Amino acid sequence: MSNAAAANAAAPPTAPAWSPDRFQEQVGELVATSLAWIQSNWLQLAIAAVIAVLIVGALHWVRNWATHRNETKPDSTGWAAILRRAAAKTGNFFIIMVAIKLVEGYAYAPELLTSTVNFLFTIAAVFQAAIWAREIILGMVEARTQGDHHGEALGSAMGIIRLLVTFALFAIALIVVLDNLGVNVTGLVAGLGVGGIAIGLAAQGIFADLFAALSIIFDKPFRRGDSINYDQTFGSIEAIGLKSTRIRAFTGEERIISNKNLLEKEILNNTRRDHRRHKWTIGVIYQTPPATCAAIPGILKDIVEANQGIFIRAGFVNFGASSLDFEIEFDTAGPDYATFYDVRTAIGIAILQRFNDDGIEIAYPTQTTFTAAPDGTLVMPYASVQPVQDVGHSGGEEAPARG
Known part of the structure; x- marks a missing residue:
């Protein structure tokens, strides 16, 4: 017997291909x-x-x-x-x-x-x-x-x-x-x-904006109607689409930015503020008495609390070029900008009024020139002049002028 014949005899029989008869036989057996x-x-x-x-x-x-x-x-x-x-x-x-x-x-x-x-x-x-x-x-x-x-x-x-x-x-x-x-x-x-x-x-660009939109919807960094700012843009969210987000800028125009680019920026959500804070630096002249300077922080605190502000701190911060500088920080509760704007205006006008009433002079840039003699001593910048004395008219005669 040849090798091929022996191999064929040793090989197991292959399963028959599917046929209607085979299927009917299996169903009958089942x-x-x-x-x-x-x-x-x-x-x-x-x-x-x-x-x-x-x-x-x-x-x-x-x-x-x-x-x-x-x-x-x-x-x-x-x-x-x-x-x-x-x-x-x-x-x-x-x-x-x-x-x-x-x-x-x-x-x-x-x-x-x-x-x-x-x-x-x-x-x-x-x-x-x-x-x-x-x-x-x-x-x-x-x-x-x-x-x-x-x-x-x-x-x-x-x-x-x-x-x-x-x-x-x-x-x-x-x-x-x-x-x-x-x-x-x-x-x-x-x-x-x-x-x-x-x-x-x-479609990586489309999918990037799509998944960014899903991230905005599920992660909720902002919602429609929120006031946000990113880069140099300030505005409110008008619509969040699958491709882009539309923002109405405070200057009136509508700005459209892709969702992917928007999420890559730092976004400040002003609607979710629990307060708004403002800081001022107020300078008074160097001639202000130390006792008055020591009273200024308390004066500023009273003004803030009297005008619906939340006082944080006030104190002396710097010897300026033309002023003694004081700093004041205060808050307004909630995110509403209109309320913050009105309170800030009221506090500013109240500070000006109180300083005027107490004789505290707010500094502005000034420069004083002094004249020195050849020996280095300071002298008046103008010659001494005897004032003219007006003795009036007597009997129609004119009084001589003396200089």
């Missing part, structure tokens, strides 16, 4: 095996059937209860509401397969029937898990944005999030099912990865 199993295990099957009916009823009751609660309290949030929302999405196919799986395990089904039940149960469980995961993720996202007023941006974002989450979860579920069927999914996973990278590189 039916015959199942009937024989039922005849020999009817008592266990009866008990298992009762248990299965109870399980199906219990799962249906849970689903109906969750659906009813969601309809009566549609705006409720929290983990309980999210779990009820997921339970309401439990499918009939999954419920039936859970019951059959328990019956099959209790009654010791034949191997062929067990394989069929395991296959169907795997499909039902994997896709039901994907549905539950989707509802839980979307519920958490909606709970995180509950009460926000992002308008169309939030609606569009939720649509995109729902699409991405659904695609990702069901793609994973499909891969798990195929892997359980013995299909080699390595090539499929690699293809999905390469395709995702290609799409990401082609």
Whole structure:
């Protein structure tokens, strides 16, 4: 016998290709095996059937209860509401397969029937898990944005999030099912990865602004209507879109900036201030008596508290070129700029009025020139002149002038 003939004789027979006859034969074998199993295990099957009916009823009751609660309290949030929302999405196919799986395990089904039940149960469980995961993720996202007023941006974002989450979860579920069927999914996973990278590189600018918009919606650094400033721009948020944010500047014009570029800057949210603070430096002349200088911080404190300000500190800070410098810091409660503006104006005018009343002179840049004699002693900058004495007129005679 040749080597080729020996090799062919030693090789195991290959499984025949699928054909209608082969399929019909397997179905017939499954039916015959199942009937024989039922005849020999009817008592266990009866008990298992009762248990299965109870399980199906219990799962249906849970689903109906969750659906009813969601309809009566549609705006409720929290983990309980999210779990009820997921339970309401439990499918009939999954419920039936859970019951059959328990019956099959209790009654010791034949191997062929067990394989069929395991296959169907795997499909039902994997896709039901994907549905539950989707509802839980979307519920958490909606709970995180509950009460926000992002308008169309939030609606569009939720649509995109729902699409991405659904695609990702069901793609994973499909891969798990195929892997359980013995299909080699390595090539499929690699293809999905390469395709995702290609799409990401082609639309990286769009995706960068999109995810920046989602970050604004979920992280909430600001909301529509907030007053912010970044770089040299001051304005209020008018709209937050998926691509850009529109800001109405205080000078009147509308400024549009991409979400990605906006989040890369330092943003000051003035609407979330708990107070506004102002600091002034006030200079008085060097001729001010020390006792008066010592009283100035107390005077400034009284003025701030009398004009709805919140006094922080006041004191002497510097010997200036033309003044003795005092500093005052005060706050106004809340973020309202108009209130802060009015309080600051009232405090400034009150300081000016009080200083005038007490004779405290506010300094301004001055310069004094002194004249020195040849020996270095200071002299008056002008000659001594005898004043003219006016003795009036007497008898029509004019008094002589003396100089």
